[in-house]
Amino acid sequence: MPSTLSLTALIKQGHEIPHHRPWLRAVVTEEAWRGAAQRLAAQDWALLGLWGDKDSVHMALCDEAAGEFGVVSLACPDGGFPSVAQSHPPALHLEAAIRDLFGLQPSGSPDPRPWLDHGRWGVRYPLDRNEAPQETPPYVFLPCEGESLHEIAVGPVHAGIIEPGHFRFTATGETVVRLEERLGYAHKGVEALMASAEIGRASRLAGRVSGDSVVAYGIAFARAVEAALRFEAPRRAAWLRALMAELERLANHIGDIGAICNDAAFALMHAHCGVLRERVLRAADLSFGHRLMRDRVVPGGVAADLDDQGIACLRALIQEVRRRFAVGFPLSSSSTTIPPRCRTALLAPASFNRPWPVNTRAAAMSGEARGGASTPGARRGTRPTMRSPSRFPCSRPATSTRACG
16 A cells, blocks of 8 residues: 655655755655655656666655655665556656666566667667667567557658657557557757756756757756755746746647647648747747747846837737637637547556556656557457557667656
8 A cells, every 4th residue: 555654754754865955855765765656656646757867766756735846766776776667657768768878777667678779879878887789689569469450650750840759550440559659769968968067058958958848948957056056036037937938838739739630631720820830939039039939048037038029029929829729720620530530548558547647748758558549449340459568578678758858
């Protein structure tokens, strides 16, 4: 049974690290680490992050009901740690990233395949031991069983300008039985570049981790520095950061809505959203001096202010977005191609057959816990089956959603 200790009490029981800000952090025992994983599985807490360094692993947790946040750390003198993904699958790719980068092995992991390491780095475990590479066996995708199934391989090179990624669809007709992704092709080693970098350079690196999340990464890094230095950014800077983050979110959501419509063969809405997203980027450029607002969020505040011209531009943008969506969105919802292709359901192996919290990015990225579409049966009435990673034999050891790609 999971422990009933509060998150703060769990941290207080460990060896608390002084001066850690903004949240409490403590080095805990393996038993406490496993207890935290059980609280995640019971949905008492939410997983905010899971990462490693040379001799330990760290887990950021949130108890939303109590409004508590904290970080638990576990020393790994033997080079391993109890798998969190064994009881909480959204941690799977985060653990795989720890293994690929540091060589720390998650014992009991339901999926031992690599994630970031594609055998092209020239070294193994680059952030720790820098071992010589070994021969890399072929990557084995999880199988599906059933009649009339076929596989469709997409990527890693795509026709658009999106980053590389391989997607393996298993389908029967239009029903997608399984979609499994393999990412990591664009891993850039930002974490190693940030080590020992001065704050200004590290801030610029943070803003270049991902082109569609420039502001988000910039704010995260700036607030981490400010917390460490016990510095509070000016109130106007906080509001301008929020405004930039909303512009970034708006551009991304508009682009995603258009892309979803395009994938469902409704190109008209894709074109409308492309024009509208460009309007948002131009408004950001006029208001803050850069289309992606890169390097506008800095530790201590912001590097660009908003003048009267920018305010007028943003107000006009809001009106245009409202007007265009009032016309365009009903077109997509009334289309004959959109609703049938967007009514999907989660199908998961029996070992994952429980509701997982989806309020973390890790949960959203956990591809192994996602399955298929609205019609699970194959054409001849045979229900396709998917093997759980925990029952799938892999001969190999080894996504990270950490801020450092």
